[in-house]
Amino acid sequence: MKTKILSLAIAFMAVSLNAQVAIPMPKPGPAPTVNLGKSNEFKLKNGLTVIVVENHKLPRVSATLTIDNPPFALGAKKGAESLLSEMLGTGTKTKSKDDFNKRIEFLGARVNFWEEGASASSLTKYFNEIFGYMADGAMNPNFTESEFTDVKKRYIEGLKADEKSVEAAASRVSNILVYGKNNPFSEFDTPAQIEKITLQDVKDYYNTYYKPNNAYLIVVGDISTKDVKALAEKNFNSWQTGKLNIPAFPKVEEVTKTELNAINMPNAVQSVVSVSYPVQLTKKDPDYYAALIASSILGGDFNSKLNMNLREAHGWTYGARGGVSDSRYVGRFNTNATVRNEVTDSAIVETMKEIKGMTLNKIDQQTLNDVKAKFLGNFILTLESPSTVANQALTKKTNQLSDSFYADYIKNINAVTIDDVLRVSKKYFRPDQAKINVTGKLEQIAPALEKLGYPVNYYDSFGNKIDKPTSGAKTTTVSVAQITDNYLKAIGGADKVKAVKSIVQKGKIETMGQSGDYIVKATSNKIATSFTIMGMTFKQVFDGQNGYMSQAGQKMDLPTEMITPLKKTNPLFFPLSEGYKTAKVEGVVSEDGVEYYKVSAPEISRTDYYDVKTGLLKKTDEVQKTPQGDVIVNTKIKNYKAFDGILFPSESITETGPQVIKIVIDSGEINKNVTEADFK
Numbered sequence: 177m178k179t180k181i182l183s184l185a186i187a188f189m190a191v192s193l194n195a196q197v198a199i200p201m202p203k204p205g206p207a208p209t210v211n212l213g214k215s216n217e218f219k220l221k222n223g224l225t226v227i228v229v230e231n232h233k234l235p236r237v238s239a240t241l242t243i244d245n246p247p248f249a250l251g252a253k254k255g256a257e258s259l260l261s262e263m264l265g266t267g268t269k270t271k272s273k274d275d276f277n278k279r280i281e282f283l284g285a286r287v288n289f290w291e292e293g294a295s296a297s298s299l300t301k302y303f304n305e306i307f308g309y310m311a312d313g314a315m316n317p318n319f320t321e322s323e324f325t326d327v328k329k330r331y332i333e334g335l336k337a338d339e340k341s342v343e344a345a346a347s348r349v350s351n352i353l354v355y356g357k358n359n360p361f362s363e364f365d366t367p368a369q370i371e372k373i374t375l376q377d378v379k380d381y382y383n384t385y386y387k388p389n390n391a392y393l394i395v396v397g398d399i400s401t402k403d404v405k406a407l408a409e410k411n412f413n414s415w416q417t418g419k420l421n422i423p424a425f426p427k428v429e430e431v432t433k434t435e436l437n438a439i440n441m442p443n444a445v446q447s448v449v450s451v452s453y454p455v456q457l458t459k460k461d462p463d464y465y466a467a468l469i470a471s472s473i474l475g476g477d478f479n480s481k482l483n484m485n486l487r488e489a490h491g492w493t494y495g496a497r498g499g500v501s502d503s504r505y506v507g508r509f510n511t512n513a514t515v516r517n518e519v520t521d522s523a524i525v526e527t528m529k530e531i532k533g534m535t536l537n538k539i540d541q542q543t544l545n546d547v548k549a550k551f552l553g554n555f556i557l558t559l560e561s562p563s564t565v566a567n568q569a570l571t572k573k574t575n576q577l578s579d580s581f582y583a584d585y586i587k588n589i590n591a592v593t594i595d596d597v598l599r600v601s602k603k604y605f606r607p608d609q610a611k612i613n614v615t616g617k618l619e620q621i622a623p624a625l626e627k628l629g630y631p632v633n634y635y636d637s638f639g640n641k642i643d644k645p646t647s648g649a650k651t652t653t654v655s656v657a658q659i660t661d662n663y664l665k666a667i668g669g670a671d672k673v674k675a676v677k678s679i680v681q682k683g684k685i686e687t688m689g690q691s692g693d694y695i696v697k698a699t700s701n702k703i704a705t706s707f708t709i710m711g712m713t714f715k716q717v718f719d720g721q722n723g724y725m726s727q728a729g730q731k732m733d734l735p736t737e738m739i740t741p742l743k744k745t746n747p748l749f750f751p752l753s754e755g756y757k758t759a760k761v762e763g764v765v766s767e768d769g770v771e772y773y774k775v776s777a778p779e780i781s782r783t784d785y786y787d788v789k790t791g792l793l794k795k796t797d798e799v800q801k802t803p804q805g806d807v808i809v810n811t812k813i814k815n816y817k818a819f820d821g822i823l824f825p826s827e828s829i830t831e832t833g834p835q836v837i838k839i840v841i842d843s844g845e846i847n848k849n850v851t852e853a854d855f856k
Contacts, residue, residue: 212568212583213565214229216230218401220388222412223391224392224393225392226392226395227392227573228404229394229396231396235301236299236397237297237398237399238297238397240295241295241314241393243292243387244392244574245385245420246390246505249358251358252372254369255372256373257385258331259327259328259370259373260381260382261290262330263323263324265288267318268316269316269318271309276313283299283302284299284302287306291386295310296309303397307407319375319382321375328371331365332370335365337831337836339637340443343448345615345637349613351364352639353452353613355506357639358426383418384420387420388416388417390420393412394563394570395408425505432609433631434612435630435633436612436628436631438614438633438635439613439635440636442645443797443808446514446517446616447517447523447616447617448512448514450510450511451498452508452511452611452613453508453509454509455506455508457501457503458502458504459571459575459577460576463600465589468589469547470597470600470604472550473534475530481534492513492516492519492522496527497513498511498531499511500604516806520614521628524628532605534605535598535607538597552590568582619645622644648765649765649774651763652773656759656760656761659775659786660756662786663786663793666823667792668818668823672821673822676846678848678850679748679824679844679845679850680845681695681843682694682842682844683840683842685707687837690710692710693707697850701747702720703855713728719856741779750777751784756777758778762774762775765785770787770794771788772786772794773786781800792813792816795812797809797811809831811828813828817844819845820846
């Protein structure tokens, strides 16, 4: 009962509307003259390179420390760097975690750390102190067993929540397929792997790789180069270099023939479609600027060929992007779109058509002019930020670019011709040598994928090869009516159930490490839930016709996509819903040694699982229709408890992507204390 509207709210709050509007490009004018700004640079005796950009317009200063070690595979110690990132900033050898954080907060500053660097920003008058805090946290971290235990637990919980994310699985497996296993670009953390990492592993990683050998310190803002030099020498001169024994980046195999790789995510309601393969492209490459232009035309923005086809012409996705990215180590061609299951095969066909079209057909001059204007406009806008000057200086250093790289940017973009775009498209866009990676519910989409004519390989969500997935459901002659009757008998009998006109349930809700009070009131066609977490009250109401959500006093109407299934739902007992009249039995499925009747009710966008032995509803999968697209909500139902002679679930665990919500019901009342005012 309580999960339906709550999960609607969760789904709605879990996604954000990123409206995309096509804006016509202005006609290009003459190339402007730009001032790239000035940066000053010096080195400390330990090799730390310091880049300073003075800007005295505002009384603020920021600093960023970047350790530019080459990427390398960690193998059995993968995860040590992730836990280091979590542990840095949890106090130093001279300052406790609380004292460290309270002082920074008191000064209105920001200090952050990660496994390859740190950053700090504050008002000018506090910067000397805040800079010292950043240096202290980076050079003198206090790694304690108790903090490690807490950090490790939280990180594992986050990884477990992420296992249901279709997008995360798509990225994870696509990286493996493109770069190969045991490549620094394809390694990933798992709960099992993190469990093996010890505090000593974290210390060893820090002591070996958190060194100034390949480090850069960028300081931007209201400060002189002279003062930065004094600060850097005072705080970082004692930072000792180390011996870095980092292996050469492994060779990545080229794709010789296009193949289709299907990654199984049984909980997916949409498919993530990508076309990907490694390329060799750096910023120093003569093709770099033409490749930028070609990539933008193919999939760089709203007006790109991929987006205009998949989104605008067909309405299959909320956005399609793609193109070539450069790298000092190995570049990549990649497209990406999330589409409905039923059009997955069609989306692949159209994506490949657009990629191939770029290699066969010349673009027109107006298209080229528009894309150039976009690049030049964006480039000029970025120059308004002082940090751009510093970042450009860093990029030139790390990529070994010429001093004139950015000074010549406008000239080089303008020099790209129609023939250049066709030439680099033929070189870098390879529809006949690509990996088409599809992540989704394979029992639904695999038959259509196999008809596309490509060799098909099947993988699980961690990149392991598997057999072609099937539904796994055994046929049964049991009807929906029989399953419903057994359910009603199991919870107390049909007569008792039908006598229930309203219910109030109270308990606790837990999510994202926080807990609070929870209450739900419902009738056969109305429901109101509210919960309070961290002093903020969240409320969701449906009055039988319309509904709203409110958060911290801000009210938002439920959209039509959410209202429609609610009108056909009985919040008290789902099997009594109007939308259940067209439900059908999909068969008997097994999970963890328990057999369930699988019942799908498409009118209310849900699939229910009833324990064959007990008749009780134990699990639901709901597809929530939102303006941003479909969101899947999985709920496990536990510990039925009797209230006035009728069994209700006293515990549920709801998962929406990476978000997990646990509800425990402590008390319940039937046919009491519910009025129409509760649904206003």
